[in-house]
Amino acid sequence: MISVAIMGHGTVGSGVAEILTTHKHKLFSAVGEELYIKHILDLRDFPDSPLADRFTKNFEDIINDIEVRVVVEVMGGTNPAYDFVKRCLMAGKSVVTSNKELVAKHGRELLEVAKENNANFLFEASVGGGIPIIRPLSQCLVANEVDEIAGILNGTTNFIFGKMINDNMDFADALKLAQDLGYAERNPEADIEGHDACRKICILASLAFGKHVYPESVYTEGITKVSLEDVKFASKLGYVIKLIGDVKRDKEGKLDIKVCPMLLSKDCILAGINDVFNGIMVKGDCTGDVVFYGKGAGKLPTASAVVADVVDCAKHLKARKRIFWTEGNSKDIASYKDSVTAMYIKVAGNGEEALKAFPNSKVMTEDNKTVLITKEYRFGEIEEKLNSLQVLSAIRIGNL
Amino acid sequence: MISVAIMGHGTVGSGVAEILTTHKHKLFSAVGEELYIKHILDLRDFPDSPLADRFTKNFEDIINDIEVRVVVEVMGGTNPAYDFVKRCLMAGKSVVTSNKELVAKHGRELLEVAKENNANFLFEASVGGGIPIIRPLSQCLVANEVDEIAGILNGTTNFIFGKMINDNMDFADALKLAQDLGYAERNPEADIEGHDACRKICILASLAFGKHVYPESVYTEGITKVSLEDVKFASKLGYVIKLIGDVKRDKEGKLDIKVCPMLLSKDCILAGINDVFNGIMVKGDCTGDVVFYGKGAGKLPTASAVVADVVDCAKHLKARKRIFWTEGNSKDIASYKDSVTAMYIKVAGNGEEALKAFPNSKVMTEDNKTVLITKEYRFGEIEEKLNSLQVLSAIRIGNL
Numbered sequence: 001m002i003s004v005a006i007m008g009h010g011t012v013g014s015g016v017a018e019i020l021t022t023h024k025h026k027l028f029s030a031v032g033e034e035l036y037i038k039h040i041l042d043l044r045d046f047p048d049s050p051l052a053d054r055f056t057k058n059f060e061d062i063i064n065d066i067e068v069r070v071v072v073e074v075m076g077g078t079n080p081a082y083d084f085v086k087r088c089l090m091a092g093k094s095v096v097t098s099n100k101e102l103v104a105k106h107g108r109e110l111l112e113v114a115k116e117n118n119a120n121f122l123f124e125a126s127v128g129g130g131i132p133i134i135r136p137l138s139q140c141l142v143a144n145e146v147d148e149i150a151g152i153l154n155g156t157t158n159f160i161f162g163k164m165i166n167d168n169m170d171f172a173d174a175l176k177l178a179q180d181l182g183y184a185e186r187n188p189e190a191d192i193e194g195h196d197a198c199r200k201i202c203i204l205a206s207l208a209f210g211k212h213v214y215p216e217s218v219y220t221e222g223i224t225k226v227s228l229e230d231v232k233f234a235s236k237l238g239y240v241i242k243l244i245g246d247v248k249r250d251k252e253g254k255l256d257i258k259v260c261p262m263l264l265s266k267d268c269i270l271a272g273i274n275d276v277f278n279g280i281m282v283k284g285d286c287t288g289d290v291v292f293y294g295k296g297a298g299k300l301p302t303a304s305a306v307v308a309d310v311v312d313c314a315k316h317l318k319a320r321k322r323i324f325w326t327e328g329n330s331k332d333i334a335s336y337k338d339s340v341t342a343m344y345i346k347v348a349g350n351g352e353e354a355l356k357a358f359p360n361s362k363v364m365t366e367d368n369k370t371v372l373i374t375k376e377y378r379f380g381e382i383e384e385k386l387n388s389l390q391v392l393s394a395i396r397i398g399n400l
Numbered sequence: 401m402i403s404v405a406i407m408g409h410g411t412v413g414s415g416v417a418e419i420l421t422t423h424k425h426k427l428f429s430a431v432g433e434e435l436y437i438k439h440i441l442d443l444r445d446f447p448d449s450p451l452a453d454r455f456t457k458n459f460e461d462i463i464n465d466i467e468v469r470v471v472v473e474v475m476g477g478t479n480p481a482y483d484f485v486k487r488c489l490m491a492g493k494s495v496v497t498s499n500k501e502l503v504a505k506h507g508r509e510l511l512e513v514a515k516e517n518n519a520n521f522l523f524e525a526s527v528g529g530g531i532p533i534i535r536p537l538s539q540c541l542v543a544n545e546v547d548e549i550a551g552i553l554n555g556t557t558n559f560i561f562g563k564m565i566n567d568n569m570d571f572a573d574a575l576k577l578a579q580d581l582g583y584a585e586r587n588p589e590a591d592i593e594g595h596d597a598c599r600k601i602c603i604l605a606s607l608a609f610g611k612h613v614y615p616e617s618v619y620t621e622g623i624t625k626v627s628l629e630d631v632k633f634a635s636k637l638g639y640v641i642k643l644i645g646d647v648k649r650d651k652e653g654k655l656d657i658k659v660c661p662m663l664l665s666k667d668c669i670l671a672g673i674n675d676v677f678n679g680i681m682v683k684g685d686c687t688g689d690v691v692f693y694g695k696g697a698g699k700l701p702t703a704s705a706v707v708a709d710v711v712d713c714a715k716h717l718k719a720r721k722r723i724f725w726t727e728g729n730s731k732d733i734a735s736y737k738d739s740v741t742a743m744y745i746k747v748a749g750n751g752e753e754a755l756k757a758f759p760n761s762k763v764m765t766e767d768n769k770t771v772l773i774t775k776e777y778r779f780g781e782i783e784e785k786l787n788s789l790q791v792l793s794a795i796r797i798g799n800l
Contacts, residue, residue, distance in 0.1 A: 030542045130687035132540030140532030143707035272672045286704035287530035294690035304686035307543035
């Protein structure tokens with residue numbers, strides 16, 4: 001029997017407890033031993049839970065229990081999650097988390113603490129919810145150099161774009177619907193400003209390129225400036241707009257990493273990923289494009305990824321998994337100005353001035369507004385040109 | 401240093417040797433030791449290879465070399481692959497293969513021999529080429545009951561359908577083009593008759609449901625009867641035609657497993673998978689739909705999956721991976737007659753008789769031919785009805 005503690009009994013945490021209970025027999029045959037929930041840490045009371053006798057409000061009950069070998073952290077945020085996780089690892093307990101903020105901010109340090117204490121620190125659920133991506137990236141694609149990772153990493157914003165594209169809703173209405181359906185938080189900033197997607201592309205970049213990429217060093221642009229009119233113009237030109245997290249090496253070996261809305265050709269496989277689904281494309285030098293698609297959030301999908309990591313920890317109590325990356329340096333990150341891209345630019349009138357600034361663009365004029373699909377330029381150059389124009393919208397065009 | 405032997409120096413085998421050479425440093429840091437190619441078994445001569453000194457024509461050189469810990473089998477076919485692999489496992493050497501025929505026919509036995517001898521038998525590359533699917537299915541989705549697996553498992557037939565759909569080619573021309581481009585063999589039977597896809601869905605079914613499913617117990621229908629006219633009718637009705645391998649449990653707990661052409665709604669994520677790409681959808685009770693997409697064949701994609709397994713074997717020389725399934729029984733497989741499906745049926749004339757047999761069907765008549773999209777029936781019943789009609793085409797409609 002292997003004793004497990006779960007810190008947090010919210011959406012994901014209660015899902016983890018549910019799966020450990022309902023899938024008991026399948027998990028037993030996978031591990032070879034029973035996974036027993038010994039403690040659940042939450043400040044709230046759950047007197048009606050069938051596991052009511054396991055609840056505690058005191059973290060010391062977990063850290064001091066030598067029988068607990070695997071700890072699940074699904075509290076969210078970094079305080080007290082960071083401190084609790086670190087102490088568990090220092091005590092030689094393996095930790096599984098779905099907490100992307102924790103991994104994006106402290107992953108490098110926590111992986112090192114895990115290594116020093118011969119414990120595992122796993123976080124499959126931190127990116128893509130129930131979609132297997134961390135393990136395939138670290139194991140199956142080990143025989144590849146990763147050239148690029150690009151993904152739809154936030155289901156909420158993808159849902160909002162879907163409503164704009166398919167149901168003709170404007171941004172505010174689509175956001176309200178997402179909130180009413182429980183997809184978006186009352187304070188939706190982390191989603192719509194791109195912070196959530198940023199944390200996830202940071203985790204993927206750290207794993208694929210071996211050095212920690214911190215969220216604050218990543219160019220991040222949300223979706224609030226994208227209008228229904230832009231969505232419609234894009235569609236007429238054969239594109240859909242998605243919020244994309246993207247990382248690749250530039251010619252100087254620096255990481256060109258960003259999160260921003262992008263126009264994707266309708267032929268691109270990521271363009272077809274709708275609703276609250278996530279899709280992550282990994283370009284390997286041997287495999288070519290591989291795409292992982294599924295529900296990027298939600299109670300049971302995310303919890304099932306957590307439980308898969310628990311199983312992995314339980315099977316490797318003495319052997320460490322080789323997930324590891326080293327300290328990063330902001331000098332390894334290219335300036336967003338050095339990124340090269342084509343642009344979608346919308347201006348009032350017939351676009352004469354804009355076309356002078358961006359010659360040889362593809363042009364469409366409707367209702368006294370003009371849209372340009374430009375050639376590729378360094379983004380720094382694009383910014384300068386845009387400063388001298390009166391522009392209604394400017395969105396990158398993805399080349400995936 | 402861990403010594404590796406490669407049996408077979410064809411397309412995939414030479415790719416494995418290439419990746420082990422070009423990605424040496426990356427693999428070293430993944431394993432913690434060098435992976436050294438000690439022997440390459442092939443009956444042909446390769447005097448110009450940089451590894452010319454490692455070639456042998458004698459299997460005994462491999463089996464008798466106690467330094468060889470991991471053997472790669474990429475010869476194809478089952479004779480002598482089956483015998484060689486079994487002997488390697490009995491000698492305690494781990495084996496990695498891309499050979500779907502071998503795994504589909506002898507997987508259960510070879511997994512048992514591996515277990516008895518504390519060796520690993522891994523076969524990530526046998527399904528989906530470079531797409532990670534075996535490991536995610538066995539590890540990441542361990543906390544799920546699999547409800548259904550459905551996939552485009554054969555790139556050649558998908559390429560042929562793509563040419564029919566997008567370039568208006570008829571079947572024979574599209575097949576010839578696939579052969580000219582090297583996607584299809586001169587003898588294309590294994591692809592177009594569905595045998596290749598059948599082996600792959602058998603492997604996935606065995607892994608997901610825990611009992612060996614043998615290819616000869618699976619209803620398998622190729623794509624040769626699908627005409628350009630069917631593809632066009634399907635398109636007008638909002639469908640695309642794909643060759644699908646599909647397995648799920650029916651109400652009695654038996655496996656409803658089949659390989660056949662299916663009409664898929666254009667909204668289905670698998671409908672958008674074009675060219676030689678593969679796509680595999682796994683429906684888990686917790687994750688919902690998860691899709692894996694990428695190049696299902698080709699030298700480097702397949703070889704990179706083989707090398708990932710070699711790394712896994714090298715890291716687990718003493719510990720066995722828990723991939724395992726038990727002997728299967730044809731009684732566990734439902735009759736194809738008990739499968740329930742809606743149908744696309746094409747008849748000459750106005751379809752009056754057909755509509756009597758399949759009332760409440762959706763109907764479209766063009767050029768004195770009529771197409772019905774029927775309600776769902778048990779396939780046995782459909783067969784009886786079809787026997788009393790003169791039918792030009794009858795294709796299942798996928799409900800994925």
